[in-house]
Amino acid sequence: MPPFARSGDFWSGLVLAALGTYIVVSARGWEYMGEDGPGPGFFPLWYGGAMIVLSLALVAGAVLGRRAAGPPLPMANLGRALLCWAAFVACIALMHLAGFIVAFALLTWFVIAVMARRPQRVALPIAIGAALGFHALFTWALEVSLPRGILF
Amino acid sequence: MEVFSGLLQGFQVALTASNLTLCVVGVVLGTVIGVMPGLGPSATIAMLLPLTFKLEPTGAMIMLAGIYYGAKYGGSTTSILLNVPGESSSVVTCIDGYQMARKGRAGAALGMAAIASFIAGTFGVVALMLVAPPLAQMSLAFSAPEYFALMVLGLTMVVLLAGESLTKAVLAMLVGLWIAGMGTDLFTATSRFTFGRLELLGGIDFIIVAIGVFAIGEVIGNMELEKPAQMIPVPKGLRNLLPTWDDMKRCRFAFLNGSVVGFLIGVLPGAGATIASFLSYGIEKGVSRHPEEFGHGAIEGVAAPEGANNAETGGALVPLLTLGIPGSGTTAILLAALVLWGFKPGPLFIQDSPQLFWGLVASMYIGNVLLLVLNLPLVAVFAQLLKVPSYAMYPLILGISIVGVYSVSSSMFHLGLLAGFGLLGYAMRKLDYPTAPLVLGLVLGDPMEKALRQSLMMSQGDLSILLRPIPSVLLGIAALLLVVPIFKKFNAVRVQVIDREA
Numbered sequence: 001m002p003p004f005a006r007s008g009d010f011w012s013g014l015v016l017a018a019l020g021t022y023i024v025v026s027a028r029g030w031e032y033m034g035e036d037g038p039g040p041g042f043f044p045l046w047y048g049g050a051m052i053v054l055s056l057a058l059v060a061g062a063v064l065g066r067r068a069a070g071p072p073l074p075m076a077n078l079g080r081a082l083l084c085w086a087a088f089v090a091c092i093a094l095m096h097l098a099g100f101i102v103a104f105a106l107l108t109w110f111v112i113a114v115m116a117r118r119p120q121r122v123a124l125p126i127a128i129g130a131a132l133g134f135h136a137l138f139t140w141a142l143e144v145s146l147p148r149g150i151l152f
Numbered sequence: 153m154e155v156f157s158g159l160l161q162g163f164q165v166a167l168t169a170s171n172l173t174l175c176v177v178g179v180v181l182g183t184v185i186g187v188m189p190g191l192g193p194s195a196t197i198a199m200l201l202p203l204t205f206k207l208e209p210t211g212a213m214i215m216l217a218g219i220y221y222g223a224k225y226g227g228s229t230t231s232i233l234l235n236v237p238g239e240s241s242s243v244v245t246c247i248d249g250y251q252m253a254r255k256g257r258a259g260a261a262l263g264m265a266a267i268a269s270f271i272a273g274t275f276g277v278v279a280l281m282l283v284a285p286p287l288a289q290m291s292l293a294f295s296a297p298e299y300f301a302l303m304v305l306g307l308t309m310v311v312l313l314a315g316e317s318l319t320k321a322v323l324a325m326l327v328g329l330w331i332a333g334m335g336t337d338l339f340t341a342t343s344r345f346t347f348g349r350l351e352l353l354g355g356i357d358f359i360i361v362a363i364g365v366f367a368i369g370e371v372i373g374n375m376e377l378e379k380p381a382q383m384i385p386v387p388k389g390l391r392n393l394l395p396t397w398d399d400m401k402r403c404r405f406a407f408l409n410g411s412v413v414g415f416l417i418g419v420l421p422g423a424g425a426t427i428a429s430f431l432s433y434g435i436e437k438g439v440s441r442h443p444e445e446f447g448h449g450a451i452e453g454v455a456a457p458e459g460a461n462n463a464e465t466g467g468a469l470v471p472l473l474t475l476g477i478p479g480s481g482t483t484a485i486l487l488a489a490l491v492l493w494g495f496k497p498g499p500l501f502i503q504d505s506p507q508l509f510w511g512l513v514a515s516m517y518i519g520n521v522l523l524l525v526l527n528l529p530l531v532a533v534f535a536q537l538l539k540v541p542s543y544a545m546y547p548l549i550l551g552i553s554i555v556g557v558y559s560v561s562s563s564m565f566h567l568g569l570l571a572g573f574g575l576l577g578y579a580m581r582k583l584d585y586p587t588a589p590l591v592l593g594l595v596l597g598d599p600m601e602k603a604l605r606q607s608l609m610m611s612q613g614d615l616s617i618l619l620r621p622i623p624s625v626l627l628g629i630a631a632l633l634l635v636v637p638i639f640k641k642f643n644a645v646r647v648q649v650i651d652r653e654a
Contacts (some may be wrong), residue, residue, distance in 0.1 A: 005160075009583070010585070012583050012585070014474050014527075016327070018204075019327070019330070020326075023345075026344070026345060029160035030344070031340070031342075032343055034340075036609060037605055037606075037608045037612065037613060038344075038604070038605045038609075038610035039339075039340060039615070040337040040340050040342040040344055041585070042605065043333065043601040043604065043605070044333055044345075048489060049332075050326060051323065051327075051330075054322055054326070055323060056320055057504055058320070059169075072348055077376035077377060078376075078582075079377050080375055081372045081375055083375075084371070084372050084375040084546075085368075085372050085571070085575055085578065088372075088550055088571055089571045091554075092554070092564070092567045092568060092570075092571055095567070100173070100554070100558075103473045104547075104551050104554070108551075109550075111375075111543060111546055111547045112543050112547070113551075115543070116541070116543030118543060126544055126547075130547060130548060130551065134551055136557065136653060138555055140494065142203065142206070143204065144206075145562065146555060147554070147558050147564065147567070
């Protein structure tokens with residue numbers, strides 16, 4: 001694997017170049033300049049074009065191995081962070097079915113028991129207490145509606 | 153005279169029971185999040201913003217502003233006791249504050265931080281009160297081309313000082329512009345970048361992006377590692393927290409330096425409290441008769457930066473309230489809050505919403521007094537917060553974020569977007585992309601496009617309208633600022649400033 005393939009700038013530059021291309025292609029489908037002045041395609045065409053140029057400069061910097069090639073892809077500790085994010089996504093998905101209280105209690109339990117490796121006697125009371133506390137604070141005290149699922 | 157009648161009106165607003173309570177809530181919350189490393193005022197204000205929609209806007213703004221400047225008071229506590237900055241603007245306080253604490257002078261350092269914050273914070277509010285009305289009057293002459301140029305200059309300055317790589321900062325800003333452009337174009341009713349989703353026709357709510365990038369991104373990043381640290385205990389008794397008379401005499405210039413530098417840097421978009429604190433520290437060391445003591449527990453090394461980062465608040469509110477141009481991520485969120493409540497920050501803001509402007513100014517005087525009181529005798533109580541385990545805090549932040557977004561839209565789709573923007577915020581941190589330009593691009597994207605299109609409509613597509621005196625000067629400065637880093641010597645200075653901030 002060439003060294004630039006491990007560079008965060010290389011991959012993020014490619015992603016942004018693709019996004020810039022998408023913006024420019026979309027903008028070309030809209031009016032650029034009409035009788036009343038600039039159309040909806042005017043502004044996106046310019047910033048999309050700038051995005052392509054700059055992101056390709058970033059990619060070129062990484063490939064040519066300049067000092068500005070940026071940090072290597074941050075693989076260390078990535079697992080824990082992504083696990084936390086995945087738990088958050090799962091919590092949101094579960095809310096469709098089980099509602100906020102159950103999903104949030106499970107998320108809290110997961111963070112404390114699994115990620116922070118605390119014993120169940122710590123994780124369970126905090127998880128249940130936090131979920132009920134949120135319900136009491138938001139639903140009763142502040143009258144803010146919490147996400148409801150099919151079951152709860 | 154107008155200023156005094158305005159201030160009088162402001163105190164009438166700020167001293168009502170509900171606004172006073174919200175001011176107390178704001179400054180206490182600000183101090184709490186300032187003390188706790190890992191959670192900043194941007195994330196907190198973004199999370200709480202949706203919950204303020206049920207409040208009266210003046211009270212809500214008083215509370216959010218209290219969080220903003222309260223966090224700067226709290227940040228010094230962690231810097232002094234843990235050698236870990238509670239806020240990025242308190243980084244420089246670690247240098248001498250922690251050394252003082254190690255030498256048994258933690259009390260004097262904490263006390264001096266609170267006193268300097270109070271003096272400079274109050275100076276910042278006085279300057280805001282005196283500078284904002286005439287500046288607003290001056291900017292009444294601005295129309296669409298001037299506004300467009302001003303927004304370009306604001307974004308350029310933020311981009312210039314946002315990250316070591318100018319390219320990445322500009323790219324982050326462009327992504328912000330793209331997100332801002334999603335939804336229905338108000339000029340032609342064309343739907344842009346909606347991916348065929350009805351939910352995106354109205355655009356993406358600023359709150360979702362701000363909470364995702366700041367709060368969720370921060371929590372995910374902090375979950376990577378647990379970093380235990382050793383805390384130096386807070387001395388007991390108020391007497392042990394008060395600096396000596398000799399300390400106060402030594403810090404006379406530091407108070408002035410921090411106040412003036414902090415305010416002036418605050419007015420400039422992009423520079424921010426961290427740079428203000430470093431600059432005032434550098435000046436203090438430069439003019440000191442004992443520069444060799446800096447880095448080894450010089451009390452002026454605590455007073456000057458702590459003063460500067462608090463005076464910066466008043467400065468930052470000047471362009472925000474009089475021109476509608478935010479200079480940082482946090483002020484961008486405050487701008488979005490004002491817009492969401494139906495206000496229009498700009499030249500007519502003080503004239504149209506005197507209750508809010510003067511109420512806010514008066515509340516900041518009150519807030520600074522409250523913070524002095526809170527941070528002297530109660531500093532030991534706040535320091536106990538550092539013992540709260542982070543694993544208990546993170547689920548709460550995630551929960552408040554979910555409730556905040558859901559309370560705005562009642563949409564599960566938007567919760568999905570929240571998760572997506574959380575991942576984006578985390579990725580940006582890991583890949584060294586600054587987040588402030590993205591948020592500013594998002595906030596300014598829509599008005600900037602509108603101003604540009606209105607300008608070109610006025611001139612029937614002729615770009616020379618941007619060559620009128622004020623826009624041409626502003627755009628010229630912006631272009632110069634973007635070109636300057638090409639010259640290695642200037643770029644080295646820019647990178648040095650950013651490195652200090654990092």
